[in-house]
Amino acid sequence: MNEVSNEFLNRVSSLIEEAKKNVKTAVNIAMVYTYFEIGRMIIEEEQNGDNRAEYGKYIIKNLSSFLTEHYGKGYSVDNLKLIRRFYTIYKTNSIGETVFPQFKNYPATVTGRKFYLSWSHYLKLMRITNIEERHFYEIESVKNDWSLSELKRQYDSSLYERLALSKNKDEVMLLSQKGQIIEKPADAIKDPYVLEFLQLPELPVYSEIELENKII
Template structure:
């Protein structure tokens, strides 16, 4: 009898077991979150039966915590029960929700994220913002750390700054969408993950290298649908050679996205150079059924007037955005966004 090669079979069985384990963990997590929601509901309903709600509520939770801990052990401290109560209050429809949101799926909660995610989300007061981060966490499989990072960098605010109320409402309903080039642009981009101090002296090459080293984080900052194509991609014509710092492709917009990195103030020559790169990709690289190439110039500072008067009025391909290498305070970020 010949040797039996079990390697292929072992790989298939291992894949099956790992998939089953993930599904079991997801099911257990979902059931746990739903159970916590129900516990919160039962606490709130019992409180409503009490005459002195504040005093009665504290006494109720203290007594419940003592009994549940004696029966089930850890996990039912007064603090945890108070969080379950708050979870229900936040995710049961408040009376102040707008009519537009009443017609969405806000009433039905699948609770597909972890309990840790919901502990973060329920502290976000604005319901539009909270729903946006919930959708994006699920859509992009954000870890709790990534959810915290995106919230701390004010992703929702950066995306909604130039949108009207109906577009902000759509962000809350559907998350970030990519339907036109402007949807792929943020201003500013927050690049604190590369580890460069705000006032440090560094070159464009060093900045590029840091972004490549943290490519996964950079793609998360760029948004949904981005895939990396290459760095220092060469463009050649008439015995002249140029290099695009970073090239990406967006699967949702079906177009190339060229990124040029600039240290210091943006100049009109930088915009002209990006215009050349974009034209070259449109005429020589992209396929006929692909969208027009997008060019993004990331700079430390820019004059809106220089951008406005260098680009044509109907520009939909070239954009200039600031970048920040440290996570700003809410106050400083608000000033940047307002400016």
């Protein structure tokens, strides 16, 4: 009896793994869009009340009880407050659709906003109060397919601040619009990821000779 080749088995396995990844991505994206719309609906319903602060508490408490009864865990009062906050933060702060043309077929919310990351990513991003910095980490997470742990690692290593120190004001503004852009080979060498890997200090300015000497 002939044995099936490992190459064949691996190709089938890869197909299944890719399908599982796609399903996971689809579920995560659907969750984020759903939470955004729930947040929008909570805000709009709050605006219908006379005493908005008190009515807001009433809405979230009652909505939590209703959703928990019908759909189980995930809709506690605290979670609904996070969902409400998610909408208030992201209803207008778009990172720009031209950055990710490969996601042009993604759906858009009623406000025109598109989302590309998991809910866990956005929970981390929402804690970043600086809008430009938040945009930067969101862009880099999508461009580089960062996992949540990688996003946390890069944030904890102050990647945005380290990049900002080595760029002028115009370039820092571009960080929040397009992320980190590598245009020349020298830019790649000055990349904080590369410097980190080579264990070189980050300086505002590196001459090419200095870089070559330190790398050698």
